[in-house]
Amino acid sequence: MSMQTEPFYLNIGPQHPSTHGVFRLRVQLDGEVVTDVDPIVGYLHRGIEKLAETRTYTQIIPLTDRLDYLASMTDNVAYCHAVEKLAGIKVPERAEYIRIILSELMRINSHMMAVGFFLNDCGAFFTPVLYMWREREKTLDIFDMVCGQRLLYNYMRVGGVSQDVPEDFLPAVKKFVAEMPRYIGEYNQLIKENEIFLARSKGVGILPRQTAIDIGASGPVLRASGVKWDVRKQDPYSLYERFDFEVPTGDTGDCYDRYWVRIQEMQQSLRIIEQALAQMPDKGPICADVPQFFRPPKGEAYGYIEAPKGNLGFYIVSDGSIAPYRLHIYPPTLINITALKDMVVGWKVADLIIIFGSMDVVLGEIDR
Amino acid sequence: MTLLDQFQLFLKTQGWPEWAYYSVPAIVAILIIIIAVLSVVIVFIWWERRLISRFQIRLGPNRCGPEGLFQPVATAVKILLKEDIVPAAADKIIHFIAPITVFVPILMIFAVVPFDAGAILVDLNVGIIYVIAISSISVIGIFMAAWASGNKYSFISGVRSIAQMVSYEIPVVLSIVGIALVTGSFAMNKIVEAQSPIPFILLQPLGFLIFFLGSLAEMNRSPFDLLEADSEIVAGYHIEYSGMKFAMFYLGEYGVALAYAGVITTLFLSGWQGPFLPGIIWFLVKVMLVFSVIVWIRSTLPRFRVDQLMAFAWKVMLPMAVINLILIAVEVLLIPASLQWVAMILNFGFAAVLILLWSKIYSLGGGRVEV
Numbered sequence: 001m002s003m004q005t006e007p008f009y010l011n012i013g014p015q016h017p018s019t020h021g022v023f024r025l026r027v028q029l030d031g032e033v034v035t036d037v038d039p040i041v042g043y044l045h046r047g048i049e050k051l052a053e054t055r056t057y058t059q060i061i062p063l064t065d066r067l068d069y070l071a072s073m074t075d076n077v078a079y080c081h082a083v084e085k086l087a088g089i090k091v092p093e094r095a096e097y098i099r100i101i102l103s104e105l106m107r108i109n110s111h112m113m114a115v116g117f118f119l120n121d122c123g124a125f126f127t128p129v130l131y132m133w134r135e136r137e138k139t140l141d142i143f144d145m146v147c148g149q150r151l152l153y154n155y156m157r158v159g160g161v162s163q164d165v166p167e168d169f170l171p172a173v174k175k176f177v178a179e180m181p182r183y184i185g186e187y188n189q190l191i192k193e194n195e196i197f198l199a200r201s202k203g204v205g206i207l208p209r210q211t212a213i214d215i216g217a218s219g220p221v222l223r224a225s226g227v228k229w230d231v232r233k234q235d236p237y238s239l240y241e242r243f244d245f246e247v248p249t250g251d252t253g254d255c256y257d258r259y260w261v262r263i264q265e266m267q268q269s270l271r272i273i274e275q276a277l278a279q280m281p282d283k284g285p286i287c288a289d290v291p292q293f294f295r296p297p298k299g300e301a302y303g304y305i306e307a308p309k310g311n312l313g314f315y316i317v318s319d320g321s322i323a324p325y326r327l328h329i330y331p332p333t334l335i336n337i338t339a340l341k342d343m344v345v346g347w348k349v350a351d352l353i354i355i356f357g358s359m360d361v362v363l364g365e366i367d368r
Numbered sequence: 369m370t371l372l373d374q375f376q377l378f379l380k381t382q383g384w385p386e387w388a389y390y391s392v393p394a395i396v397a398i399l400i401i402i403i404a405v406l407s408v409v410i411v412f413i414w415w416e417r418r419l420i421s422r423f424q425i426r427l428g429p430n431r432c433g434p435e436g437l438f439q440p441v442a443t444a445v446k447i448l449l450k451e452d453i454v455p456a457a458a459d460k461i462i463h464f465i466a467p468i469t470v471f472v473p474i475l476m477i478f479a480v481v482p483f484d485a486g487a488i489l490v491d492l493n494v495g496i497i498y499v500i501a502i503s504s505i506s507v508i509g510i511f512m513a514a515w516a517s518g519n520k521y522s523f524i525s526g527v528r529s530i531a532q533m534v535s536y537e538i539p540v541v542l543s544i545v546g547i548a549l550v551t552g553s554f555a556m557n558k559i560v561e562a563q564s565p566i567p568f569i570l571l572q573p574l575g576f577l578i579f580f581l582g583s584l585a586e587m588n589r590s591p592f593d594l595l596e597a598d599s600e601i602v603a604g605y606h607i608e609y610s611g612m613k614f615a616m617f618y619l620g621e622y623g624v625a626l627a628y629a630g631v632i633t634t635l636f637l638s639g640w641q642g643p644f645l646p647g648i649i650w651f652l653v654k655v656m657l658v659f660s661v662i663v664w665i666r667s668t669l670p671r672f673r674v675d676q677l678m679a680f681a682w683k684v685m686l687p688m689a690v691i692n693l694i695l696i697a698v699e700v701l702l703i704p705a706s707l708q709w710v711a712m713i714l715n716f717g718f719a720a721v722l723i724l725l726w727s728k729i730y731s732l733g734g735g736r737v738e739v
Contacts, residue, residue, distance in 0.1 A: 010520050018599040032524070032674055121599045123671025125590060130424040196591055196670045199731070349524065350600050350673045 007035070010349075014043045018121050018353045021363025025352070032348045037341050041334070044367035052327040057083055057158055057294050060327070064314075065152035067329065068365040070113050073106040073143065074307040076156035081237060082303025082314035083158045087296035089288050095160035096239050097280040101173060102146070102155070103305075104269040104276070108180070109139045110308035111220075111262040114360035118259060119191060121357035122200050128191065135183050142172050158294060160287030170277065177273050184266060192260075201255035205343045205355030208253060212339065219310025221336045221359055224261045225253030231306035238305075242279065243272045255358040262360075293322045309333050309360055331365040370486045372397050397489055401478050408652075409622045413440040415656070416622075416663050423667035444615065452611035457518030466516060467609065467616035469509030473502045474620050477627040482556050484640045484647035495556035496544055499631055500537065503586060506624065507533040510595065510605050513617070517608035525604030528674055529595050532585055535681035536592075540582035542689035543575040546696040547635055560639035567638035571712050574692045574719035576636045578685055583628040585681070588621070590666035594674055629658040684726055691722060 013024035022043035028036035048067065052060045064079040065072040077099055084091060091099075116132035140150045146165050147155040155162055191197060207217070212225040222229055230247040232240040248264035250257025298320045304313030310332025317326040336359050344352045372393055379389035414429070414437055421428025429436035454463055480495040482488040492498050507529060514526025548554055550571065551562040559568075569576045585592035596604035606617040633639055633654040640647030672680065695718055699711045 008520070010524075017602060031527075119670065123590065123593070123597060123599055124669065125420075125666060127424050127667050130426060134425060194670065196672060199676055200670060200673060348673055348675065350594075350597070350671070353600050 012352070013040075018357060019363075020117065020357070020361050021366075023361065023363055023366070025356070027349070027352065029349065032350075034344050034347055034349065034352050037344050037352065039337060039340055041363075041366050044363045046368070048368045049327050049329060053323060053325070056322045057296070057324065058292070060324070061156060061158075062152070062154045065154055066364055067331070067368065068110075068307065068309060068312070068333075068362045069151060070362050071106050071110040071308045072151065072153045073102050073155065074110075074305065074312065076153065077103055077238075078303065078305045078307060078312045079314050080156045080158050081305055082301055082316050083296065085303040086299060086301035086316050086318055087158075087294070089159045089290060091160055091238075091288055092285040093239075094281050094284040095286045095288075097276050098146075098161050098165055098286065099156065100238055100240070100243075100276050101273055101280070102143070104273045105139045105142060105173070105176075107269045107308040108266045109136050110360075111266050112136050114220075114308075115187070115191075115259055115262055118255075118354065118357045118360070119197070121354045122197060124197075128187075131187065131190070135180065138176050138179075142169065142176065145169055145172060157287055157290070159290040160285070162287075164286045170280075173273065174277060177270055177277070180270055181267070184263065187263065192263075198256065200350075200354060201259060201358070203252070204255045204347065204351050205358065206252055206254045207339055207343055211342055212253065215335065215339050217310070217336050217339060218332050219306070219308070219336070220258055220261045220265060221310065221339075223247065224250035224257035226251055231304060231311055235304075237303075240272075243275050245271050255354055258358040258360075295320055295322055304330065307332060309362070309365070310336060329365075329368055331368065333359065333361045334366045337361060337366070370488050370491055372489060374486075394489075401489060402475060405475065405478055405623060405626065406619070408626055408655075409619055410440045410444075412622045412626060412659060413443070415659070416666075419660060419663045420667045423664065447615045447618070448612060450611040450614075452613065453608075455518055455608050458608065459516040459518070462512050462516035463608075464613075466509050466513035467613045467620070469512060470506050471509075471616045471620045471623070473505040473509075474623040474627055476502050477624075478630070480556050481627070481630040482560055482634060482639055483630075483651050487640075487648065488557060491555055491557050494554045496548070496554050496559070496631075496635070499627075500541055500544070503624070503627070504533065504537065506620070513609070514605035517605070519608050521601040521603075522605045522607045524601050525595050525597075525607075529588075529605065531674075532588075532592065532594060532677060532681075535678055536582045536585035536685075539578050539681065539685035539689040540586065542686070542693050543572075543578040543582070544635070546572055546575045546693050549693075549696050549700050556634050556639075560634055560641060563638035564641060566708050566712055567636060569636040571708060571715065572636075572692070572696065573716055574688065574722060575696070576632075577719070578689050578692065579635065580632060582685065583632065584662065584665070585677070587624045587628050589625065589662055591669040591671050592677060593666075593671060594677060597671055599671075625659060625662060626655065629655040629662070632658050683730055688722055688726065692718075 008029040010027045010029055011024060012027055013019040014022040019025070024040040024043065026038040026040060027034055046066065048063050052063055055063070061076055061079060064075040067075045112132040112135060116129035119128035120126060143153055144150050146169060147153050147162065149155070207221065207225050209225045209227060212222050212227060217225070218229070226249050228247050228249050231237065233247055245268045248261050248268065250261050296318045298318055300315070300317040302313055302315045304311055311330070312332055313330035315328040315330065316324050319325040340356065340359070343355050347355065375393040376389055379393065417439065418428045418436065429439035432438045432442050454460055477499055479489040480492050480498055510529045511526045514522040514529065547559060547568055550568070551559050553559065588595045596606070606614060609617060630651075633651060637654045637658070640651040642650035695715070699714065703711050
């Protein structure tokens with residue numbers, strides 16, 4: 001005798017504690033086992049690409065803040081990098097160093113949030129998040145120092161940065177870099193060897209190396225699958241070829257590897273900041289001579305950088321006016337979550353949540 | 369002779385009729401217990417919030433009253449003023465009965481918990497069996513709530529609840545049998561009195577661990593809080609409850625924590641016994657200590673997955689509980705009661721060996737299903 005059964009559909013989101021925003025997963029379940037998953041995006045769509053067509057090149061910078069709102073600084077850098085590539089603007093050296101220091105601080109900041117909320121998805125009731133938050137506050141204080149903002153910075157400009165860093169910026173960064181390794185050690189002590197955490201994350205949600213390459217994944221998600229690919233190394237932009245750092249990779253591409261790659265990247269970022277602090281010129285212009293109503297030449301350019309979540313690109317088409325003809329954003333997290341179905345099918349609902357959490361998604365970037 | 373018996377005897381000598389001298393003291397005692405339990409629960413809510421804030425390097429509620437002590441009162445008032453919403457898809461009657469079914473058995477546990485020498489409502493000769501039996505009724509209430517809400521998240525939670533509660537009851541009961549073997553009785557007072565030189569936490573460390581972990585699972589506390597896993601199924605079985613009905617679940621959650629903390633204190637931490645201070649103070653101190661450990665675990669550990677949870681019950685705790693039971697039975701036969709410290713040392717050795725052995729031969733993990 002065969003029982004008549006029907007699939008059990010569960011909507012996880014758009015309002016759910018663990019979707020990191022307004023994401024919706026239409027999940028087909030067999031008991032607790034996920035048999036199919038259908039990500040539905042678009043709840044946070046604000047039409048940033050379209051809005052950009054009616055704004056001047058400088059006015060677009062605040063819009064880019066709203067992409068990955070946990071890593072606004074690198075969004076700004078990516079956009080400015082694309083415009084500079086389009087117009088062929090040379091950025092002054094001091095501005096480049098400021099950008100690099102702030103980008104790497106942003107990477108540490110973003111990875112701390114990613115790891116903290118990943119642990120939260122595992123059910124660790126906010127303790128890891130709040131420990132990470134303690135150090136995140138320090139980076140936010142540094143950002144506050146340079147631009148007066150703590151979340152959406154609007155600090156970069158086409159050709160440089162909006163204002164020079166204050167006097168107490170360098171001591172603050174030095175203090176942070178000196179303190180941070182101890183805190184990373186503390187995270188490792190608390191999380192890395194936890195038996196339940198290992199049982200939950202090791203071998204769970206494997207993204208095979210070939211799949212990761214095929215879908216065009218980038219960032220820690222790609223590197224956790226064992227692909228040694230980092231824009232800062234493969235196609236060095238800014239001054240990254242001057243620094244000595246390593247690209248950490250994982251072996252299997254499971255949730256644990258994605259967590260561990262992020263922790264190691266934080267250490268590498270600290271190395272970069274240390275070197276940048278030593279090399280940074282004391283004086284000098286902080287912005288290239290770019291007019292207020294800046295008209296780049298006709299043409300198109302694609303600039304991309306290594307943002308905390310992966311390869312963030314901006315494709316800009318200019319018709320010679322003060323606003324871009326078309327601006328397209330290549331969001332790393334949207335590309336990364338296309339592999340979600342391959343990763344979660346066959347796992348339990350609880351695994352679906354942590355696999356999704358280990359991708360480190362920010363909905364501002366996915367929906368644009 | 370419990371305090372209740374003395375009270376009844378006193379009224380009898382005063383010439384009260386039989387129905388009155390029997391029922392009046394009982395009603396008074398029940399009221400005292402209910403009020404005491406609810407006030408301790410309020411303190412528990414405050415204590416958990418403050419303690420968990422300390423673990424999470426923040427301050428916690430500290431504005432309302434001294435050290436934020438009145439914050440739970442404010443919360444209670446807020447919850448009571450909320451609109452009582454019954455979903456359209458809900459089974460209205462069962463949705464109404466479920467919170468009561470969860471809450472009442474939890475209060476009934478306190479009937480057999482000895483708060484002090486003689487301060488016990490009924491000194492049942494099967495006290496601990498009664499606790500296990502009564503606390504199982506709450507599972508039915510939870511499943512009723514989950515099923516009657518007509519919500520898919522709460523449905524998952526309900527299915528999990530049955531599996532979890534049923535699995536963890538077995539090792540818990542087996543670890544209690546170990547105590548009964550040494551004590552020779554199931555009565556709570558006898559168990560407390562049997563722990564006068566050495567509390568059972570030292571005499572049966574493995575039994576204590578099994579009972580403690582099992583009771584964590586029974587009261588849905590982290591890392592076994594799969595029923596209300598907020599990152600997965602939002603709030604689980606009480607997702608569709610609000611107002612007073614939600615308050616019943618909320619009080620029930622802390623009430624069962626208090627009840628199990630009291631039972632653990634009675635069974636393993638020598639109950640109200642202790643030097644210098646009166647028994648009730650010792651009892652409350654030990655209960656607070658147990659509850660603090662529970663809060664500590666909640667703020668530290670991630671959650672198990674559902675298959676790991678079941679595997680932990682059946683592959684780790686059940687065999688260990690059986691081995692523990694056999695070892696204790698052999699010890700009771702071979703070692704005279706005057707040489708309890710020998711058994712204590714032996715049991716610590718056995719516990720260490722067993723835990724090391726299991727950590728080598730068995731590991732959590734795996735879990736992918738081909739579909």
